[in-house]
Amino acid sequence: MLQHRSITASRNVFFCMNPYRKSVINTLFRCFLSVACYTLSLSQLWQKLSSAVRDFNLFPSTTPSTDEHHLRNQRISTRIFIILLTLSLTALISYISLINVTQTIYINSPTITQYSQLYSTYPQTLTCACTQVSISYDKFLQVNYKLHQICASIFVTNYWISYFTNARGTATLNGDDFRASGSFIFQALNAFCQLSNQTISNRLIQFYSSQYVTVSVTPLEVFQSQTQAFVSQFISSTANNFILSLLIIRNTTQSNGLLAGQLTNYGLYRQSNNYVTSSSYSYNNCSCASSATCSYQFPIYDSKNSKVIFTVPGIYIGCYIIEALLQSNLQCFYNKTCINQVQSYFTKYLSMNLTTLDSSLLIQFGMNSTMQELVDELMVEEWNSSTIYDGYYNECQPSKCSYSYQTKNDAIYIITTLIGLVGGLITVLKLTVPRLIKMMRRKKQIITPQMGKL
Known part of the structure; x- marks a missing residue:
């Protein structure tokens, strides 16, 4: 009776416990049951998974078979198949991902700015086909030249040439006196200036009409080097042709013994029987009959006793005016003192103010350069050429450009x-x-x- 009461009392105590403690106990009990169930479900799941993997068969018989040997073959084949397929796919993915491939990009009608940017990035692979294959040089090339300053000076003008006639007075002068024959030197010098200028102008017309043939756009650096080569070839060929033509004329004149218009190589004498004979002149023991280049420095004589009182520095007289001029130089005309000295032998009242040549303007030549050296260079002091790449590109008119580069395959590929x-x-x-x-x-x-x- 007492025991029953104690049990009853303990139950009453339990049920009269704090509700919070009661909920905790219930929660723990439920967790214990859930863990046990979860462990049991995992074990069952693992057994099912193992069984499924073990019995997985990609090569079942057409008719179900219970032969363990055949089933074993099919399961082994399945596993080997999966392994080989996985390895093959891995190898293919690795190979396709790592290999370099060439990617080609096309651009329609690019501007010159786009072309320059593309060329700076892809200089080896960029190609742009020209719409117009043949282009005249005058579309992209300009050649300018500056003749020697003597060709623009007063010394080749009619004013200076006529000065020799007007300022020498009425005195009787020797035929080889500078005041008598010096004008011929400057006439020949003027002829060389005009001939050089005309030759270059005519050749430039032909040069500009030449055609530059290109299938694709030429890069700027290559284009500039090519145009410089064109200009250099033009200059050398023009000079060589000019020199060759002049040399033929000189050799023909000498070999045929032609009489100089100023009678500087042969003298004509009338005999008593009205026959005219000729005799060659000699300059410094050099006979014009054997050489056309005989010459000596241009003298100025004293009109009273025919003695040489001055020789013009750098200026020569000889068998032919042209031959003597080619051996001369212009050093006297860079010097104000020399020019004044020459003028002092002319009549005082016709003296003229002459501007000397400027040595600071010399680029290719020197003050002592002979006229032969000037003529060999077409009397040109300086050549200037400019390449107009925009003009070339616009004439080429590329319709499409393509470039390629090395890259990896993307995920989609x-x-x-x-x-x-x-x-x-x-x-x-x-x-x-x-x-x-x-x-x-x-x-x-x-x-x-x-x-x-x-």
Whole structure:
């Protein structure tokens, strides 16, 4: 009776406990049950998964079979198939991802700015086809030249040339006196200036009409080097042709012994019987009959006793005016003192203010450069050429440009390539793996009994 009451009392105590403690106990109890259930479900899931993997078969028989040997072959074939497929796909993905591929980009009608930017980035692969293949030089090339300053000076003008006639007075002068024959030197000098200028102008017309043929756009650096070569060839060929023509004339004149218009190479004498004879002149023991280049420095004589009172520095007189001029130089005309000295032998009242040549303007030549050296260079002190790349590009009018570069395959390409290959790979593996496994296990069955007998 007492025991029953104590039990009843304890139950009453339990049920009269704090509701919070009661909920905690219930929660713990439920957690214990859930953990036990979760462990049990994991164990069952693992058993099912293991069984499914063990019994997984991609090569079942057309009719269900209970032969354990055949089932074993099919399971082994399935595992080998999955392994080989995984390895093959891994190898393909690695290969396709790592190999370099060439990507080609096309641009329609690019501007010269776009072309320059593309060329700076892809100089080796950029190609732009020209719409117009043949282009005249005058569209992209300009050649300018500056003749020697003597050609723009007063010394080649009619004013200076006529000065010799007007300022020498009425005195009787020797034929080789500078005041008598010096005008011929400057007339010849003027002729060389005009002839050089005319030759260059005519050749430039031909040069500009030449055609530059190009299938694709030429890069700026290459284009500039090519145009400089064109200009250099033009200058050298023009000078060579000019020199050759002049040389032919000089040799023809000398070899035929032609009489100089100023009678500086032969003298004509009338005999008593009205016959006219000729006699060659000599200059410094050099006979004009044997050489056309005989010459000596241009003298100025004293009109009273025919003695040489001055020789013009750098200026020569000889068998032919042209030959003497080619041996002369212009050093006297850079010097104000020399010019004044020459003028002092002319009449005082016709003296003129002459501007000397400026030595600071000399670029290619020097003050002592001979006229032969000037003529060999077409009397040109300086050549200037300019290349107009924009003009060339606009005439070329590229309709399309293409460039290529090395890159890796992107994810889309890799996926599409694998999709294209995986079907064939699966088919090959499905045909070969089961047969290989079947053949290998059959050999094993044959060899094993034989080994047991041994």
